[in-house]
Amino acid sequence: xxxxxxxxxxxxxxxxxxxxxxxxxxxxxxxxxxxxxxxxxxxxxxxxxxxxxxxxxxxxxxxxxxxxxxxxxxxxxxxxxxxxxxxxxxxxxxxxxxxxxxxxxxxxxxxxxxxxxxxxxxxxxxxxxxxxxxxxxxxxxxxxxxxxxxxxxxxxxxxxxxxxxxxxxxxxxxxxxxxxxxxxxxxxxxxxxxxxxxxxxxxxxxxxxxxxxxxxxxxxxxxxxxxxxxxxxxxxxxxxxxxxxxxxxxxxxxxxxxxxxxxxxxxxxxxxxxxxxxxxxxxxxxxxxxxxxxxxxxxxxxxxxxxxxxxxxxxxxxxxxxxxxxxxxxxxxxxxxxxxxxxxxxxxxxxxxxxxxxxxxxxxxxxxxxxxxxxxxxxxx
Amino acid sequence: xxxxxxxxxxxxxxxxxxxxxxxxxxxxxxxxxxxxxxxxxxxxxxxxxxxxxxxxxxxxxxxxxxxxxxxxxxxxxxxxxxxxxxxxxxxxxxxxxxxxxxxxxxxxxxxxxxxxxxxxxxxxxxxxxxxxxxxxxxxxxxxxxxxxxxxxxxxxxxxxxxxxxxxxxxxxxxxxxxxxxxxxxxxxxxxxxxxxxxxxxxxxxxxxxxxxxxxxxxxxxxxxxxxxxxxxxxxx
Numbered sequence: 001x002x003x004x005x006x007x008x009x010x011x012x013x014x015x016x017x018x019x020x021x022x023x024x025x026x027x028x029x030x031x032x033x034x035x036x037x038x039x040x041x042x043x044x045x046x047x048x049x050x051x052x053x054x055x056x057x058x059x060x061x062x063x064x065x066x067x068x069x070x071x072x073x074x075x076x077x078x079x080x081x082x083x084x085x086x087x088x089x090x091x092x093x094x095x096x097x098x099x100x101x102x103x104x105x106x107x108x109x110x111x112x113x114x115x116x117x118x119x120x121x122x123x124x125x126x127x128x129x130x131x132x133x134x135x136x137x138x139x140x141x142x143x144x145x146x147x148x149x150x151x152x153x154x155x156x157x158x159x160x161x162x163x164x165x166x167x168x169x170x171x172x173x174x175x176x177x178x179x180x181x182x183x184x185x186x187x188x189x190x191x192x193x194x195x196x197x198x199x200x201x202x203x204x205x206x207x208x209x210x211x212x213x214x215x216x217x218x219x220x221x222x223x224x225x226x227x228x229x230x231x232x233x234x235x236x237x238x239x240x241x242x243x244x245x246x247x248x249x250x251x252x253x254x255x256x257x258x259x260x261x262x263x264x265x266x267x268x269x270x271x272x273x274x275x276x277x278x279x280x281x282x283x284x285x286x287x288x289x290x291x292x293x294x295x296x297x298x299x300x301x302x303x304x305x306x307x308x309x310x311x312x313x314x315x316x317x318x319x320x321x322x323x324x325x326x327x328x329x330x331x332x333x334x335x336x337x338x339x340x341x342x343x344x345x346x347x348x349x350x351x352x353x354x355x356x357x358x359x360x361x362x363x364x365x366x367x368x369x370x371x372x373x374x375x376x377x378x379x380x381x
Numbered sequence: 382x383x384x385x386x387x388x389x390x391x392x393x394x395x396x397x398x399x400x401x402x403x404x405x406x407x408x409x410x411x412x413x414x415x416x417x418x419x420x421x422x423x424x425x426x427x428x429x430x431x432x433x434x435x436x437x438x439x440x441x442x443x444x445x446x447x448x449x450x451x452x453x454x455x456x457x458x459x460x461x462x463x464x465x466x467x468x469x470x471x472x473x474x475x476x477x478x479x480x481x482x483x484x485x486x487x488x489x490x491x492x493x494x495x496x497x498x499x500x501x502x503x504x505x506x507x508x509x510x511x512x513x514x515x516x517x518x519x520x521x522x523x524x525x526x527x528x529x530x531x532x533x534x535x536x537x538x539x540x541x542x543x544x545x546x547x548x549x550x551x552x553x554x555x556x557x558x559x560x561x562x563x564x565x566x567x568x569x570x571x572x573x574x575x576x577x578x579x580x581x582x583x584x585x586x587x588x589x590x591x592x593x594x595x596x597x598x599x600x601x602x603x604x605x606x607x608x609x610x611x612x613x614x615x616x617x
Contacts (some may be wrong), residue, residue: 001492001493003485003492003498004478004480004481004485004489004492007478007480007481007485008478008479008480009480010480011479011480011521012479012480285474285476286476286478286479288476289470289472289476289478290478290489290493292435292437292464292470293464293465293470293489293490293493293537294461294462294463294464294465294466294468294490294493294494295461295465295493296461299493374437374438375437376432376437376438378470378472378474378476379428379431379432379437379472379473379549
């Protein structure tokens with residue numbers, strides 16, 4: 001009977017293609033926009049993801065999200081180190097500063113102050129130069145995408161001298177880091193130098209990065225730090241989630257992407273649902289004939305579900321294929337927060353499940369009509 | 382031998398003007414080995430009666446026995462395999478499946494009964510050859526004339542060797558010549574000693590193909606006769 005289901009489905013080529021293309025388009029909208037949304041939200045917590053040596057982030061109670069720093073005094077680091085369960089704690093500094101090139105061009109950059117002794121939060125991947133060079137006076141490391149933004153016509157290279165916050169700096173390394181929420185070039189320097197460049201004099205610590213002792217959970221130690229220091233402490237995962245929640249809640253990205261994703265859902269339900277329903281209704285007489293001959297309802301149900309499942313899988317494969325092609329072609333060329341965006345496997349799977357659900361819901365609506373059709377209609381002209 | 386025996390079959394339907402009695406106590410018999418025609422004006426209850434005989438329409442009172450099985454006593458679930466095994470249908474509008482070829486359409490009852498497609502197609506091929514459809518086996522229904530489509534419908538109705546054949550206006554959509562050809566084939570292939578055939582028709586030109594004719598009027602069977610000039614009635 002499955003063969004009959006396929007023949008009924010594919011016989012009306014126009015409707016069959018409309019179904020497949022409708023599902024493919026809905027998949028493209030839902031999958032691609034969800035993946036971009038996911039990439040953008042991921043980028044909002046980029047520094048947390050990349051400072052993977054630390055599993056605890058400590059900050060002032062007023063801080064709600066990663067980019068909203070409220071610097072602390074140096075003394076706070078020692079208070080954190082003194083809490084039981086803390087293996088180590090280092091200061092971390094992050095600020096936005098103005099970079100000027102030798103030919104007078106100006107660009108805002110995110111400057112990240114790395115702990116000199118441990119190099120915690122330093123870039124993990126270097127394309128040129130070495131992290132050890134950060135120890136040299138005035139040394140900075142800049143990310144490759146940022147370098148290309150600042151020097152659009154120059155090949156990646158070290159040695160260029162720039163000015164940040166009226167302080168001379170020399171590029172000694174090119175790093176490879178993921179895109180950040182702000183999309184600004186990221187400059188890593190020794191913390192003391194970064195503080196100078198940002199012209200911060202009183203409170204040179206944005207965050208304290210810490211690690212829980214072996215065998216202690218980061219969440220438990222973070223709670224202990226909060227209790228003992230009156231500072232705010234979170235596990236890395238907790239702070240990442242808090243930052244991403246804040247972005248989703250206050251930045252408007254959820255609304256922007258949500259509307260497009262909703263469009264995909266509406267298109268999916270409208271086109272797929274209506275076409276599939278019409279398709280089943282137009283074939284009502286054929287189904288009624290099968291029922292009259294003696295085909296049981298459960299077999300008719302299996303036929304319609306097979307049709308729905310087949311069109312949803314084919315449509316999904318086309319739609320997700322186009323979305324993936326989009327990322328493969330355009331992702332390397334994008335700059336800022338969209339650079340390096342990709343389709344997370346969970347989005348791939350989630351979109352697939354959602355599309356199949358939409359089609360099955362349409363199928364259920366259609367099935368009701370087919371299952372309740374009076375087979376005696378075949379005797380009516 | 383009685384193929385179909387209806388006793389005091391009555392049914393009424395709800396309408397805006399109140400309940401309408403469509404059948405008012407019909408006694409009807411169709412014997413095995415015969416082709417029985419059910420004739421009468423539109424709305425007299427012919428199609429309703431064969432729908433009840435087929436178990437497609439429920440809620441009737443009285444008794445309907447098909448080869449000694451009480452159809453009115455069967456549940457909906459029991460009727461489905463019963464129809465599949467014992468009843469063949471020929472419809473006025475053919476009701477072939479548009480996406481299936483001639484041979485596949487004819488094989489549907491076998492496939493529905495669980496026969497694998499290759500075996501079902503093999504079993505169907507000979508019957509379609511008898512019906513003169515061999516040159517058209519791979520064509521789709523829309524590529525056939527009305528008469529050819531009705532031949533496919535005949536093959537579909539007979540392929541699983543049912544004991545009861547129900548035909549609803551099989552010649553109504555055909556011209557006179559095609560109608561005569563279809564009735565000749567029906568007469569040759571459908572009538573056998575262990576099968577009863579009931580043909581609902583308006584078309585007096587095909588009365589001559591009947592063994593017996595049951596006349597219905599206003600929900601009642603008013604006359605059962607052997608048609609004058611029938612080349613078949615005399616043999617029974």
